Each structure stands twice: as structure tokens, then as C-alpha cells.
Amino acid sequence: MPQLERDEDVYVLDLGDSENRFTTEWLAAVNALLSEVEAADGPKALVTTAHGKIWSNGLDLDWLLANPDQANAYLGGVQALLARVLTLPFATVAAVQGHAFAGGAMLTLAHDHQVMRADRGYWCLPEADLRLPFSVGMTRLIVARLPVRTASAAMVTGRRYGGAEALTAGIVDAVAAAGVADPADARRAVLAAALDLARPLAGKASPALGTIKSRLYADAVAALLAENVAALADLPTG
Numbered sequence: 001m002p003q004l005e006r007d008e009d010v011y012v013l014d015l016g017d018s019e020n021r022f023t024t025e026w027l028a029a030v031n032a033l034l035s036e037v038e039a040a041d042g043p044k045a046l047v048t049t050a051h052g053k054i055w056s057n058g059l060d061l062d063w064l065l066a067n068p069d070q071a072n073a074y075l076g077g078v079q080a081l082l083a084r085v086l087t088l089p090f091a092t093v094a095a096v097q098g099h100a101f102a103g104g105a106m107l108t109l110a111h112d113h114q115v116m117r118a119d120r121g122y123w124c125l126p127e128a129d130l131r132l133p134f135s136v137g138m139t140r141l142i143v144a145r146l147p148v149r150t151a152s153a154a155m156v157t158g159r160r161y162g163g164a165e166a167l168t169a170g171i172v173d174a175v176a177a178a179g180v181a182d183p184a185d186a187r188r189a190v191l192a193a194a195l196d197l198a199r200p201l202a203g204k205a206s207p208a209l210g211t212i213k214s215r216l217y218a219d220a221v222a223a224l225l226a227e228n229v230a231a232l233a234d235l236p237t238g
Contacts, residue, residue, distance in 0.1 A: 002026065004033045009043045009202035010195055017051035021060045022103055027077050034084065044205045045198040046088065048111060049095040049191050053121070053183070058103025078103060079137050083224040085110035086141065086217050089210030091201035095194035096172070097187040102126055106138055109145040112201075112213075114171065115194040117186055118178035122160040123171055129158045137224035144220045146170060173197070 005012045013033055020026070037046055050056065059078065064071055085092060085107065094100075094111040098121040105123050108114050116123065125142070127134055134142070134155060143151050150169045153159055163175040174197065177189035214221060 002029045002033055004036060007047075007195060008199070010045045010047055010198045011037045011040075012191070012195075013037075013046060013048045015048060015050040015056055019054050020050055020056040020104065022056075022058060022078050022081075023060045023063065024074065024077070027081060031081065031084070034088070038089070042205075043202040045091040045093070045202040047093045047095050047191065047194045047198050048107075049187070049194070050097060051187065053098045054104075055094075055096045055098045055100040055121070056104025056107055057099065057101045058106070075135070079135065079224040082106060082110045082138070082141055083221045086224075087210055087213040087221060089207050089213075090205035091198055091209075093194040093198045095191045096121065096123065097177075097183075097190045100124075102130075106141060108172075109141060113173045113194075113197055114166075115174045115176055115190055115197060116163040116166055116172040117190050118163040118175035120163075120177075120183075120186065122162060123166050124158060124160040125154045126158045128156060135223075137220065137226070140220040140223045141217075144217050 002016055003014045005014070013030070015030070016026070037044060064074060067074070091113070092111040093113045093115060094108040096108055096114060096116040098117070100108050100121070100123045102125060105125050108123065139155075142155060146154065147170045150171060154161070154171075161169060161171055163172070166172045167175050174193060176193035177186035180186040180189055
């Protein structure tokens with residue numbers, strides 16, 4: 001389950017060491033930890049990391065298909081988390097040490113900055129292959145955070161971007177751990193790069209920064225918070 005640590009003025013949110021899918025328990029844990037960071041006084045920034053080969057694989061599709069009567073509430077909770085991270089009143093950096101797929105890829109975009117492992121792991125929006133349309137809110141989030149041609153290619157083709165390709169495409173701000181074979185060492189290198197990016201920004205934390213982000217991404221936030229409904233017919237069946 002997600003855990004929170006602190007490195008001086010930077011809080012480190014560890015998403016976990018599995019697929020880190022957005023289960024209902026996982027969502028509740030992440031929201032509780034974000035509330036802890038928001039309540040803290042003084043300079044602060046947030047780095048979100050994970051362990052293993054996967055940063056996050058996004059929606060818990062198996063649970064969603066098994067519980068269609070709870071789909072609206074579940075998807076509303078996912079989109080609320082994306083909107084929340086997008087507008088946190090402090091700087092946020094995603095330290096992407098492994099794969100970030102679908103909702104996990106969108107969660108990276110909800111952060112202000114992204115650092116990805118240079119030569120292992122993929123960032124991907126596979127919804128076209130899953131026959132699963134993006135919600136309006138998710139679409140607006142992606143378009144707000146990516147160059148238009150990159151957003152189009154990523155959404156329409158389901159292309160998998162390695163770290164170097166993601167940097168060129170404008171998906172991430174930086175890459176790290178090139179040529180580092182050991183996964184633990186690579187994770188530490190990615191995390192260190194993300195911490196170096198976050199530390200100088202900790203002094204900018206304030207309600208004003210949250211307002212700036214809310215206005216900057218007003219269309220995406222409004223759509224994410226308003227659209228809580230996905231028809232069962234829109235979900236993949238296998």
C-alpha cells in the first residue's frame with residue numbers, strides 16, 4: 001500500500017511495489033497521504049515514486065467489470081484524484097522508475113513535472129487497443145498537459161514511449177539512470193533526479209499556487225469533476 005516519507009522539505013509518496021492499480025483501498029490511502037502533506041506547514045513539495053517494474057497500471061478493470069453498479073462512484077473517485085493532484089498547492093514531481101500505463105500514465109501527467117528512467121519502462125495510453133474511450137475529463141487532462149501532436153499520437157495509436165522517446169515527445173521533463181542495470185540502483189537514480197528537481201520549488205508552496213493551477217487547468221478540472229459516468233458498454237469485455 002502507499003506510504004509517505006519525508007526528505008527535508010520534500011515529501012516522498014511511494015505508490016507501492018505491485019501494479020499499483022487504482023483499487024478503492026489504494027485510492028483512499030493516496031488521498032489520505034495527500035491530505036497529510038496538504039496539512040503540513042512550511043515549504044514543501046511532493047515526489048511520487050514506486051518500486052519494481054511498474055509505476056502504475058491505472059484502473060482496476062477486473063474489479064470495475066465485476067462491480068458495474070459501482071462504476072460511477074469509482075470512476076468519479078479516480079477523476080477526482082487526477083484533478084486533485086493537478087491542482088495541489090505545492091510542486092509535484094513524478095519519479096517514474098517503471099511502466100506507467102493508462103490511468104497511471106494520466107497520473108504522471110497530473111504532476112507538474114516528470115522524471116523517467118532513461119532506458120527501461122514504458123509510458124503508454126493503451127485505451128484504443130482496449131477498445132475503451134477516454135472520458136471527456138481524461139481527454140482534457142491529456143491535451144492540457146501534452147503537445148497536441150504528442151497527445152494525438154499517444155491517444156490514437158497507443159504508442160509505447162521509452163524514456164528517451166518520452167523526453168523528445170514532451171511527455172517528461174528529464175530522464176535518469178541511463179545504463180544502470182540494477183533496478184534498485186536505477187530507482188534511486190530516478191528518485192534522486194526528481195528530488196533535485198523538487199527541492200528548489202518547495203518554497204513556492206502556497207494557496208496561491210493552488211489557485212494558479214486551478215485556473216491554468218480550469219477546463220480539465222471542471223470536466224474531471226463533472227463527468228463521473230461511464231456506460232458499461234464503454235468498458236472492455238476481455
